[in-house]
Amino acid sequence: xxxxxxxxxxxxxxxxxxxxxxxxxxxxxxxxxxxxxxxxxxxxxxxxxxxxxxxxxxxxxxxxxxxxxxxxxxxxxxxxxxxxxxxxxxxxxxxxxxxxxxxxxxxxxxxxxxxxxxxxxxxxxxxxxxxxxxxxxxxxxxxxxxxxxxxxxxxxxxxxxxxxxxxxxxxxxxxxxxxxxxxxxxxxxxxxxxxxxxxxxxxxxxxxxxxxxxxxxxxxxxxxxxxxxxxxxxxxxxxxxxxxxxxxxxxxxxxxxxxxxxxxxxxxxxxxxxxxxxxxxxxxxxxxxxxxxxxxxxxxxxxxxxxxxxxxxxxxxxxxxxxxxxxxxxxxxxxxxxxxxxxxxxxxxxxx
Amino acid sequence: xxxxxxxxxxxxxxxxxxxxxxxxxxxxxxxxxxxxxxxxxxxxxxxxxxxxxxxxxxxxxxxxxxxxxxxxxxxxxxxxxxxxxxxxxxxxxxxxxxxxxxxxxxxxxxxxxxxxxxxxxxxxxxxxxxxxxxxxxxxxxxxxxxxxxxxxxxxxxxxxxxxxxxxxx
Numbered sequence: 001x002x003x004x005x006x007x008x009x010x011x012x013x014x015x016x017x018x019x020x021x022x023x024x025x026x027x028x029x030x031x032x033x034x035x036x037x038x039x040x041x042x043x044x045x046x047x048x049x050x051x052x053x054x055x056x057x058x059x060x061x062x063x064x065x066x067x068x069x070x071x072x073x074x075x076x077x078x079x080x081x082x083x084x085x086x087x088x089x090x091x092x093x094x095x096x097x098x099x100x101x102x103x104x105x106x107x108x109x110x111x112x113x114x115x116x117x118x119x120x121x122x123x124x125x126x127x128x129x130x131x132x133x134x135x136x137x138x139x140x141x142x143x144x145x146x147x148x149x150x151x152x153x154x155x156x157x158x159x160x161x162x163x164x165x166x167x168x169x170x171x172x173x174x175x176x177x178x179x180x181x182x183x184x185x186x187x188x189x190x191x192x193x194x195x196x197x198x199x200x201x202x203x204x205x206x207x208x209x210x211x212x213x214x215x216x217x218x219x220x221x222x223x224x225x226x227x228x229x230x231x232x233x234x235x236x237x238x239x240x241x242x243x244x245x246x247x248x249x250x251x252x253x254x255x256x257x258x259x260x261x262x263x264x265x266x267x268x269x270x271x272x273x274x275x276x277x278x279x280x281x282x283x284x285x286x287x288x289x290x291x292x293x294x295x296x297x298x299x300x301x302x303x304x305x306x307x308x309x310x311x312x313x314x315x316x317x318x319x320x321x322x323x324x325x326x327x328x329x330x331x332x333x334x335x336x337x338x339x340x341x342x343x344x345x346x347x348x349x350x351x352x
Numbered sequence: 353x354x355x356x357x358x359x360x361x362x363x364x365x366x367x368x369x370x371x372x373x374x375x376x377x378x379x380x381x382x383x384x385x386x387x388x389x390x391x392x393x394x395x396x397x398x399x400x401x402x403x404x405x406x407x408x409x410x411x412x413x414x415x416x417x418x419x420x421x422x423x424x425x426x427x428x429x430x431x432x433x434x435x436x437x438x439x440x441x442x443x444x445x446x447x448x449x450x451x452x453x454x455x456x457x458x459x460x461x462x463x464x465x466x467x468x469x470x471x472x473x474x475x476x477x478x479x480x481x482x483x484x485x486x487x488x489x490x491x492x493x494x495x496x497x498x499x500x501x502x503x504x505x506x507x508x509x510x511x512x513x514x515x516x517x518x519x520x521x
Contacts (some may be wrong), residue, residue, distance in 0.1 A: 094368035109361045116364070128368045 002064035002154045003029045004050070004187060009059035011045050011211075019045040021211045023059070024282055027155075030185040036198040037208035038234070043191045044159055046208075050189060051080050051157050064154050074176045079148035080157040081162060085140045087147075089131040093119075094128040118149040121183060122176070138169040145180065151199075158190040162197060174200060177315025195235055199223065207231050229348040232280050232341055238307060238318045240280040244345065247272050254342070256313025257292045259337060269342060269351060277351065281342040283307070283320035294319065299327040308333065360404060370428045374501070378424035378438055381487040382417055383446070388483035389413050393478060393511035398463045400456065400471045409452055416441065420491070425481035430505055435498030443493030445484045453480045482510040 009023040020042040027033050033042040048054040052073030063068045068076050079202060094115055101111040119125045122142045132140055141161055147158055160178070162170045178201055181188055192198055198205050199219040207214045207222060207230075222331050224237040226232035232240045245252035245259075250266050252259045257277075261269065271275070275312040294310040294317055306325040309318050310333070319335060327333060379500025392409070395401060420441055456472035472480075 092368070108365060109358060112361055112365045112368075115368075 002187060003027055003031075004064075004155050005060075005062040006046070006050070007060040007062065009046065009049060009061065011042070011049060011054060012057045016232050019211050022304075023213055024078070025206060025213075025216065027187060027189065030187055032181050032186075032188040032190060032201060032322075033202045033206060034190045034192060034198040034202035034204075035206045036192055036195060036209060037214075039193060040210075041208040041233050041258040042211040043193075043206075043208050045107075047080075047157050047159055047189060047191045050155070051078060052076050070171070070179045072223045075157060078157055079155075080159065081141070081144045081148050081161050083160040085132070085144045085164075087143055089132055092131055093124060093135070093146075094131055096132065096143055097150050100147060100151050114150045114152075115146075118146040121149065121180065122146050122193065136169070137165045138173050139163075141165065141173055142176065145177070149180075149184070156186050156188045158188060160192055162192070162194070163320065170197075170235075177201060189286050195237060199235070205235075207234060209234075225352075226280075226341065227350050229278060229280070229343045232343065232350070236282055238283045238320065240282050240341070241280045241315075241317050242278055243281075243288075243312075243315055246274070246276045248274060254279075254315070256315060259292070259340070261340075265340065265342070270341075272351065275344055278343040278345055278348075280343060281337045282339065282341075283318045284318070285337055285339040286319040286321075286335050286336055288319075288335055289331060290323060290334050292335050292337075294333045294335055296327045296331040296333055297329060298327055300324070353441070363504060363508040366430075366501060366508065371430055371498060371501050372428060374435070374494040374498040375424045375428040376436070377497070378420050378488045379425065380493070381442075381445075381490035382420045382424075384483050384487040384490065385413070385416060385420075385504045388480050388487070391480050391483070392456075395456075395476070397461055397466075397471045400459060400462065405452060405455075416444075423491075423494075427494060427502075430498070430502040431501045432499060435495045436503060437495075438498065439495035442488040442495065445488035445491065449484050451480050453477055453484070 004025075004027040009020060011020040012018045014127070023046055025033070033254070035046060037043050045054055049056050052068075056069050062066055063076060063078070066299040082142065084134060088099065091099065097115045097118060101114060115128075116125070119128055122145060124139070124142055127135060127139060128142075131247050132143065135143065141164075144161070162173055165173060171293045174197060180186070181201075181327065190197075190201060204216060205214050205219055205222050208274055215222055215231045217225075222231055222235045226235060229242070233242070238321070240286055243254050245254045247253075247261075247269050250261050252261055292312060294308065294312055296308060298308045298309045300307040300323055304322075306321045306323065307318060308321060308325060308327055309316070311317065319333075343349065344351055389409070392401075419437060423434040423438045423441065427438060453472060457470055457474075457477040459471045461467060461469045461471050
């Protein structure tokens with residue numbers, strides 16, 4: 001396994017649409033990086049550039065210390081797992097996994113040993129004689145992973161591999177990918193639009209929007225210390241609540257409510273005294289009891305916690321309470337905020 | 353030690369790969385048999401071939417191709433019965449040399465001006481005999497390989513089952 005460097009990568013299509021802007025990333029050996037963002041943010045394009053399926057307009061791609069920007073895909077020593085599995089329907093699982101090695105003209109015994117080892121890792125030994133059509137979605141995806149594993153590539157690329165699976169299967173396959181990563185200590189670049197996948201799998205997350213990298217950091221950094229409004233709104237489920245507030249005399253004053261700032265927050269926001277900033281509060285940082293009145297619209301019990309959607313004046317708000325609640329439409333719940341994030345309204349950057 | 357491991361891997365491989373070699377040999381035998389019957393059926397030697405034998409020959413060729421193809425698919429999946437069928441077909445191919453080709457090779461040509469020749473000339477007889485021998489050899493080889501591989505696989509599978517039973521107990 002080896003490292004991967006993406007230096008000032010840009011992608012401009014023939015119709016002059018720019019999909020990726022100045023993408024810089026240094027992936028360490030054995031690291032699992034997740035590219036996350038909404039549809040059309042350029043994450044798959046970036047992955048395809050790494051795979052060699054898209055030309056790199058500007059910048060450099062370095063794998064294991066070698067510049068492979070102009071190298072054809074087959075010579076980059078990478079393996080890609082696609083969302084739609086891309087398995088050969090007329091071949092058995094064994095043949096699917098062995099195919100790339102057969103093309104490399106490796107000996108039949110070597111191929112057999114590699115396929116059996118990969119099948120053992122992925123718990124596919126009993127499925128080797130089956131055709132892809134006889135397998136479930138999760139098993140098919142495991143075959144696709146097995147096909148990548150047997151090649152022992154320098155870098156694994158995963159392009160939304162779990163998107164075709166149902167929620168339960170997605171969760172178990174996600175766990176398998178994580179185990180696989182730990183077992184192989186492989187360098188993995190993983191693309192998803194699902195933030196749960198990103199948060200649970202990644203060593204580091206690259207959050208993208210409109211072709212730009214918004215923030216690179218550990219899952220905790222992105223959740224706890226988002227660099228801007230986009231990251232704050234994208235990471236976390238349900239998403240963060242935002243309010244425009246005016247900072248005055250140690251208070252954040254909104255049209256519909258006022259909250260007191262902690263001494264740390266006052267110190268942090270000292271430069272912005274008298275200005276209007278955006279305040280963000282995660283639903284899980286809202287607790288019952290306080291002075292802010294929430295006019296309840298819906299009460300969604302999830303078992304472990306309850307999502308309460310409501311209005312604070314003209315602002316929509318979502319609260320995530322830990323206890324089982326039975327609020328009804330029209331109830332008024334008084335809440336308070338345990339943690340707040342502040343963002344500059346003009347630049348949308350976090351105020352740190 | 354290394355050769356033992358190699359043998360073991362070879363055996364294990366049989367569990368997941370098909371017997372494409374035998375299947376391929378049988379398909380080649382079908383193709384070569386086609387060369388034989390094309391050579392016979394395009395003969396232009398008066399009315400010698402216009403009798404029941406040629407009808408039976410045509411019918412047999414159709415049945416041969418069908419059974420050979422089924423055998424090809426069967427041996428591919430390690431079905432020992434089809435391997436035996438391939439061997440039987442191969443033996444029959446040898447026997448066929450002594451039916452239509454030999455008879456035609458011995459019969460006198462009745463076409464005016466060619467009375468001194470036989471219905472089937474030496475060249476054609478040699479050619480069809482080679483075709484039938486070759487297809488017979490391919491079928492027998494395919495059958496023998498099929499039997500060896502299938503037996504090896506069966507024994508190995510039985511060994512594995514025994515081991516698994518032991519582990520489960």
